[in-house]
Amino acid sequence: MNEKKVALRIAILGWGSLIWDQRPEFDMHHKGWLRGGPVLMLEFSRISESRKSALTLVIDNTHGEPCETS
Template sequence: MRGGWKMYAGPLVPIEFSLVSKKRLGALALVIDEDHGTPCPTCVIESTHTDLQAAIHELARRERTAEDTIGFFDRSNGERRAVGIHTAGLFENWIESTTYDAVIWTDGESNFLRTTGSVFSLPAARQHLLSLDVPARREAQRYLRNAPKRVDTPLRQTSLTAGWWATD
């Protein structure tokens, strides 16, 4: 990566903590979620790579994920990959206001229903989080608390209220 993060300089994208993350011990992680997400500003950092495939490879390595879970839009030829129907368009519209040749993003999809058996909702998310063991629950709290401030989703707002984590 080159330079520092440009906080909230990216497009507004529907995001929610609706990914049950193995690497976060089952805590809920941020994911682009066109069904349950709230439009949130995204952050931008430049890649040192000039080759799109090399940049995709590097982001996949950093995120410890498969390359096919990295979305992209290439301005030069209009080629794109995105899980959500509308997601690539959000990035395409945004890139038109920049001098970037391409944009890449982590493009996993919500696995909440598949993993928990429940449709994502605040009560279902709370139930899942409270079912975690203590180390995983601590990781979940840390991750929710430390997300960028303007990633202010309903789950984050609710989880930070007093008593939300009580199991009684």
């Protein structure tokens, strides 16, 4: 049998504080951000448990606004 190997590719999409906030425990797992990612429908739809109950942006196809990711 002739099996074709497929390389696994993983993408990390970032917006908001994922881009501008320095977090070595996260940043060590990716290279620099590339601009011009896909447009996602984002909205402040979640309350953060780790950021003093701040509202956070999440993918929200119902209430979100188009936002280009990196």
